[in-house]
Amino acid sequence: MFNYDKYIRKDKFxxxxxxxxxxxxxxKSSIRAIDKIGWDKNDVMTISGIGCSSRATGYLDFDSLHxxxxxxxxxxxxxxxxxxxxxxxxxxxxxxxxxxGGNHLIHAARRNIDITAVIFNNNIYGMTGGQYSPTTPQExxxxxxxxGHIENSFNFMELAIGAGASFAARTTVTNPKQVENxxxxxxxxKGFSVIEVVSNCHVQFGRRNEMKSPIQMFxxxxxxIIPMSKAxxxxxxxxxxxxxTGVFKNIxxxxxxxxxxxxxxxxxxxx
Amino acid sequence: MEKVKFLExxxxxxxxxxxxxxxxxxxxPITPSSEVAEVCSEELPKAGxxxxxxxxxxxxxxxxxxxxxxxxxxxxATSGPGFSLMQEAxxxxxxxxxxxxIVSVMRGGPSTxxxxxxxxxxxxxxxxxxxxxxPIIAIxxxxxxxxxxxxxxxxxLAEKYRQPVVFLMDEVLGHMKESVFINEDKIETVExxxxxxxxxxxxxxxxxxxxPLTANYGEGYRFHVTGLxxxxxxxxxxxxxxxxxxxxxxxxxxxxNMDDISKNEEMNTEDMDILLFSVGTQARSAKMAIRMLxxxxxxxxxxxxxxxxxxxxxxxxxxGKKVSKIVAIEMNKxxxxxxxxxxxxxxxxxxxxxxxxxxxxxIPPQEIVDKVKEVL
Amino acid sequence: MAKGKxxxxxxxxxxxxxxxxxxxxxxxxxxxxxxxxxxxQINDEDKCIGCLVCENIxxxxxxxxxxxEDN
Numbered sequence: 001m002f003n004y005d006k007y008i009r010k011d012k013f014x015x016x017x018x019x020x021x022x023x024x025x026x027x028k029s030s031i032r033a034i035d036k037i038g039w040d041k042n043d044v045m046t047i048s049g050i051g052c053s054s055r056a057t058g059y060l061d062f063d064s065l066h067x068x069x070x071x072x073x074x075x076x077x078x079x080x081x082x083x084x085x086x087x088x089x090x091x092x093x094x095x096x097x098x099x100x101g102g103n104h105l106i107h108a109a110r111r112n113i114d115i116t117a118v119i120f121n122n123n124i125y126g127m128t129g130g131q132y133s134p135t136t137p138q139e140x141x142x143x144x145x146x147x148g149h150i151e152n153s154f155n156f157m158e159l160a161i162g163a164g165a166s167f168a169a170r171t172t173v174t175n176p177k178q179v180e181n182x183x184x185x186x187x188x189x190k191g192f193s194v195i196e197v198v199s200n201c202h203v204q205f206g207r208r209n210e211m212k213s214p215i216q217m218f219x220x221x222x223x224x225i226i227p228m229s230k231a232x233x234x235x236x237x238x239x240x241x242x243x244x245t246g247v248f249k250n251i252x253x254x255x256x257x258x259x260x261x262x263x264x265x266x267x268x269x270x271x
Numbered sequence: 272m273e274k275v276k277f278l279e280x281x282x283x284x285x286x287x288x289x290x291x292x293x294x295x296x297x298x299x300p301i302t303p304s305s306e307v308a309e310v311c312s313e314e315l316p317k318a319g320x321x322x323x324x325x326x327x328x329x330x331x332x333x334x335x336x337x338x339x340x341x342x343x344x345x346x347x348a349t350s351g352p353g354f355s356l357m358q359e360a361x362x363x364x365x366x367x368x369x370x371x372x373i374v375s376v377m378r379g380g381p382s383t384x385x386x387x388x389x390x391x392x393x394x395x396x397x398x399x400x401x402x403x404x405x406p407i408i409a410i411x412x413x414x415x416x417x418x419x420x421x422x423x424x425x426x427x428l429a430e431k432y433r434q435p436v437v438f439l440m441d442e443v444l445g446h447m448k449e450s451v452f453i454n455e456d457k458i459e460t461v462e463x464x465x466x467x468x469x470x471x472x473x474x475x476x477x478x479x480x481x482x483p484l485t486a487n488y489g490e491g492y493r494f495h496v497t498g499l500x501x502x503x504x505x506x507x508x509x510x511x512x513x514x515x516x517x518x519x520x521x522x523x524x525x526x527x528n529m530d531d532i533s534k535n536e537e538m539n540t541e542d543m544d545i546l547l548f549s550v551g552t553q554a555r556s557a558k559m560a561i562r563m564l565x566x567x568x569x570x571x572x573x574x575x576x577x578x579x580x581x582x583x584x585x586x587x588x589x590x591g592k593k594v595s596k597i598v599a600i601e602m603n604k605x606x607x608x609x610x611x612x613x614x615x616x617x618x619x620x621x622x623x624x625x626x627x628x629x630x631x632x633x634i635p636p637q638e639i640v641d642k643v644k645e646v647l
Numbered sequence: 648m649a650k651g652k653x654x655x656x657x658x659x660x661x662x663x664x665x666x667x668x669x670x671x672x673x674x675x676x677x678x679x680x681x682x683x684x685x686x687x688q689i690n691d692e693d694k695c696i697g698c699l700v701c702e703n704i705x706x707x708x709x710x711x712x713x714x715x716e717d718n
Contacts, residue, residue, distance in 0.1 A: 020666030024706025078337030
C-alpha cells in the first residue's frame, strides 16, 4: 500500500541486515515519515556513523554520507550550517550515539540545531560481534561481558532532554506505525529531535541470552513496553528494565542556525 | 594597488582564508591557534559565511567535511593535540576526496608538551598522521605575508585536486606581527567546480585527469559518500582490485601534478659549498646565517620547501648532487633529516647533518654558522 | 463472509530472508511459510484484510499489499 520504490536505491537491495533485524523496519518507517512530511527528495540528506544502523544511508535515494564511528552529528552540523535548506536526518546506533559519539549528541541537543537523530537501539555492538553497549541491560551476556553485564544503562530520553533537545521520543520496532509517527513528529520539529527506537539483535544479543529468533526478541521487547501514560503511576522499582514508550518532550525552542542568522549574521552585516 | 596591513600570523591566516572564499569554519580553542578561530568568528559572518565552535577537534573537522560536501569552502584551525584528534577524519577527507583546509599551528609536543612555544614536531604527523597509505598536501610558510598568500593557495589546491590540505604554522609564526602587503593583482582563487550532468547517469567519483567530478550535496544529484573504499558510484567496493586502483589514482592525482603543487624557495643554490635545508620560520634564521657565512667567505645555499608535502624529491636529488653536505635545521629531532636521507645518501651516510633543537625557540643564526664551519 | 475490499499481496521472494515476522503476525493466515525455506508465501489472498501488519513489520521490503482496484 506504500510505494517504497520512490525512496530507495533499488540496486542496493536486498539489504545487508540479518534476517529479522529490526533495522529494516526503522528504515521503512523513516521512509513513510519522510513521505508524509512531503519533502522534495533533493532537499533531504541522511548521514550516519559506523555500525549496523549506519548502513541505512546507503539504501535511501537522497544525498547521503556514511561517516566515522560516532561522528555523524558533527558532520550533519556542518552540512546544516552550510546549507540550511537541507532537511538533515541522522541514523545512528546505541554505541554510535551513546558511547563514541555521546559528546556530539549532547552538544547537538544543546544547540537545538534542526537535525533529526534516529537512534537504532539494539542494546549491543552488532557489527563488531556482540560486545556490550551503553544500553546493554545488567546481567545480560555479551562477548565482552561473559560473566553478565554490570554497568548501568544509558537513558537516551533523559540524556536528550537534559542536554536541551526540543523533541524526544522512544518507541520500538514492534510497533512500526508508532515508529513512523514519532519520526514524523521529529521531522516536523524545527530543532533537535531524538527518536530512540528499541530494536532487536537476536544474532549478537539474543543468541547469547536465550532469544535466538527475532520472534522471541520481539516478544521480549513487547512484554517490557510501558506507555508513558501508564508509567507515570508506577514506581521506579516497577519500571526497572522496562521500555517506556511515548513522546517525552515536544516543545518550541529557538533553532540554532536560525538564531545564528538572526543574531550573528544580521549584526555582522550591519558592521 | 597594494594595501599594507600589520597583522599577527593567525590573523593573516584567517583573513587570507576569508579572501580565498572561506564560508564555513568549525573549530575548537587551542593554544597557539585560537586567534584563527576568533578572527573567523568575527569576519566570516560579514562575508556571508558561518562560524561554529564545536565540542572538540574531532567534531570540528567532521563539521568542515560536511560543510565542504555541501558546497562551502571550509577550514578548521588547531595545534598538535587537536591535530592528533583530527587524524581519523583527515583520512575520511582523503578517502572522500573532500576539499578542506586544516591549519595546524605547531607547539611543543608530545602531549600537552609546551603549548606556548614553537616546534616543528608535527611535520611527519602532517604526512603520516592518519592511518593507511594516502597522499597529502601540506604547506608551511615562513612569514606573515607569506601566510596570507599561501592560505589562499591552500584553498586553491584543495578545490582543484579535491584534497585536504594541511596548512602548517608554528607558534612564532602564529603570534608574530609583521607587515602584509595585500596586492589584489597577485590573488587568484579557484572556485568549486560546477557539475552539470544527467542525474540518472551521474556518478560522484567519475574522474577527469584522476580528479573526481563530485557535485555538492543539495544540488539534485543524490549521491553517496563513504569512508570505505568505493567505486565511481560512491558505494563501497572493497575488492582487492578496487583498493589498489583507487589508491593508485589518488597518488597519481597529486604526484602527477607536482609542477603545479610544489613550491620551493632557493637561495644561492647555483654556486654553493654547502646546502642548508630548513622549513617555515626556522628558514629565516638560516637565511641570516647564510649572510653571516658569506662575510666569512663561505657560500651556503638554502632550500626551503613551501609545499612540504608532497616532498620535492626530484629537486632534492638534483641539489644533493651539487654538494657534499646538507645541514638540515629543524626544531625537532630530525624529521626532515630522515626524509632527506631517503633521496641523497647513496654514497655518503654523513652527507645529511642534522641540526636539531627542542628548546622551544628558533635555532639562532650563530648556531647554524658554527655548525656549518664545524662540518665543512 | 461479507464481501469487503479485496487485496493483492505482492511478495518479492528474493528480498525475503525467512525471518517469519510477517506470517507469525498475520491475523487471518492470508500468508504463510513456504515449508521448503520458511520464506513467506501466499496462503489465501481472499483472506487478506489489508491491515498492513505484515507490510509494516517486514524488515526486508519483501511484502507489499495493494487494494485490488488500485492494482
